[in-house]
Amino acid sequence: MKKAGIIFLILLMTASLYLWFDHHRRPAEEWQEKSAEERRVEVSAGSSLEEIADKLFDEGVIRSRHLFKIYARLHEMDRNMQAGLYKFSRNQKVDEIVEKIGQGRVYTERLAVPEGSTVEEIASRAASNLKLTEDEFLQEARRSADGRNYLPDSDSLQYRIEGFLYPTTYLVPYDIDPGDLIDTMLDRFEEKWLDEIESFIYERDDFKESWMDFQENWTIREVVVLASLIEKEAVLPEEKPVIAGVILNRLKDNMRLQIDATVQYALTERKERLLYSDLEVDSPYNTYLYPGLPPGPIASPGDEAIKAAIEPDKNDYLFFFARGDGSHEFTKSYQEHLQRQRKLLD
Structure with a gap:
């Protein structure tokens, strides 16, 4: 009887631990009660694992800071959290969230640049699809020519890069820096x-x-x-x-x-x-x-x-x-x- 009691207790503890784990690996209840299907969270460069866990918890993306940190450490991702803007869906669990940040799968958007587009038209499209503004893009466009000797150089040019931003569809981070976006197109x-x-x-x-x-x-x-x-x-x-x-x-x-x-x-x-x-x-x-x-x-x-x-x-x-x-x-x-x-x- 004593042995059976110990086995029952172990099973009970195991079931309780599983239920706790399963409960806390799901998104926070506050999110489930709201209509938003996705949330965006920015992980700043140099953020510690604790700071990332706090931010995700405050945004209602995770239920447990502790489980997030435990999972990250068990899978050796605690020192590999990558900065960037991330998009999380309502049904993502903590293991998926850890893997996304650990692998740097940042939030990306498609930017279609049609043939015949001007720099200013590209700036407008980029501002509509990405985090940057038209002014930020155009300011960078006026100075993004370093190291590219084939670009024209004349006082009559408003943008040296005009005509050299290759028209195609790009898949880029939503929060990409305007200079990095221009470099991608020139490349x-x-x-x-x-x-x-x-x-x-x-x-x-x-x-x-x-x-x-x-x-x-x-x-x-x-x-x-x-x-x-x-x-x-x-x-x-x-x-x-x-x-x-x-x-x-x-x-x-x-x-x-x-x-x-x-x-x-x-x-x-x-x-x-x-x-x-x-x-x-x-x-x-x-x-x-x-x-x-x-x-x-x-x-x-x-x-x-x-x-x-x-x-x-x-x-x-x-x-x-x-x-x-x-x-x-x-x-x-x-x-x-x-x-x-x-x-x-x-």
Whole structure:
């Protein structure tokens, strides 16, 4: 009987310990009673295990500080808690919470950067999706060029990085530093295109032949400027090399490019439709007033636009206009250009 009593007591203690453990490894009751499905908690750099446990408890993410610390120490994560912003769901248990912080699985968000985006448009998207503000992003954009010698450097540029923030979808920490975000985008451009553009400029004879009539030595900046013009002018992928050829032809003949997108970039506010007075805005980006390429890119070009810039179509076209369905009409003379426009309006 005595032995049976001891066994019963052990079983009772084991069951009690299990129930205590199971109860305290669940989210706090206060959270369960509220409607929020998730909570965000920021773990500051240098925080101790005790400080992290206190913060999670105060936020209602865990029921027991002690169990959190015990689990972290048992799994040797007590000295490996990583700083960052974390998102916890209502049904996460203490072991999952410890592992998330110990492995640094911070709260991430997707940031989609469409082709043809400007720095200011990217700043707006980043502020909508991430913790940073537009002003923080733009302040960093004005000074984020250290160590990247291929970026243009001119007093007429508002942002040296304009055109070089690679357009794609990024998965980044929600609280990412604006400088780190910009570096990520510039790194992606370098990984994707920098070496290839340099090889086209310095090594490929067919590339040089396409461009040499305009000037002898081209730079990475000028290639990206051209690609940005193509990106903003062309809708159909198959027309991008053709438009690249038209731009090069006009440069060769010392004709002003007269590209509306450059005027839009020069204006303080974008317009659905440009007025004749807008074409007189005094800006080096205004290709109605100033010859040659703009001093810098006007947007971030996508892959097809960059490829069109380094592999332009060899044609005799000097003019083009939009049909209204996304396609363009290309002509070799101004007289033909006007005739086609009138015919389209009839």
